[in-house]
Amino acid sequence: MTSMIEYVGAKSLTEWLQAAGYRVNETEQNGIVQLLSASQGIGFAVRLGNPAPTAGQYLDFTFSCALRVQGELPAGLVALWNASRRFARLSLQGEFLVMEMDVVVAAGVSADHLRSHLELWDRLLQEFIVYLREYSQNAARLQTPAEPVEAPSEEAVAS
Helix, strand or coil: CCCCECCECHHHHHHHHHHCCCCCEEEEECCEEEEEEEECCEEEEEEECCECCCCCCECEEEEEEEEECCCCCCCCHHHHHHHHCCCCEEEEECCEEEEEEEEECCCCECHHHHHHHHHHHHHHHHHHHHHHHHHHHHHHHHHCCCCCCCCCCHHHHHC
16 A cells, blocks of 8 residues: 655655755745755755644645846736646746745645656746747847848849
8 A cells, every 4th residue: 555645844855855866955044944956957945835733744835946037027928827837837026937836745645646746847847947938039039120121123023
């Protein structure tokens, strides 16, 4: 029988991420513990969510990637991501563009279920960077005035 994971803590999540090949640093800010890691050079955090009845244990956690915005974000970038993607949401929080994905373990989940969420998060991180690059390139192309095209002369059309 598969044992079910009904809550997580900083230690169990650290071990889980390390077993999957991620480096993890635990930090604490204002009494809130979060784990810092990265995938292919893209930093992300794992924030613990709702507390379980046992101290230091939690019923859910959130993967979070915050990128500092330099300049203006193209209009519609956040809305298009949220309308075209499932599982992870994008929001603008101050000067940061933040992608987040919640993982709930409250009713009991398998280790495979948790691993699938980590794999999904990793894939979404990669898609996020590609999405930002392509969206920015498309927005820049749309803002660049098109070069005027000369109409062919009547002589060129007749020949």
